Amino acid sequence: MLTDGMTFGESVLLGRSDENSFFNAIAMSDCICLQLDKADFDNLMNSNDRKILNEKIQLLNSIPEFRMLTLTRSKLTTLCQNLIPESCIKNALLC
8 A cells, every 4th residue: 555655657667667567546535646657757857867967067177187188078978977976975085
C-alpha cells in the first residue's frame, strides 16, 4: 500500500520496464495524483543535463590554464562528461 509522497510507475520513466507495462493504483481515500508523461520527463531530464554540462564548461573556462588551451566546445563537452564530482570532507588530503 502506498502512503503520502510515494510513487508508482516510475520504472517506465526510467526505462526499467517495457512500454507495454501498465501501472494501476486504487485510491483508498480522496487524494491528488500528479502525472508526468515520458516525453515531458525526457525533456526535463535533458534540459537538466544541458544545465549541468553548461555549468561544468563555465567552471573549466574560469580556470586560466584551461582557457589557454582554447578547447573547442566539443572537446570541452567530452572533458566535462568525464568529470566525476567527488565529495570531500574538511581538512582531508586530496590526492
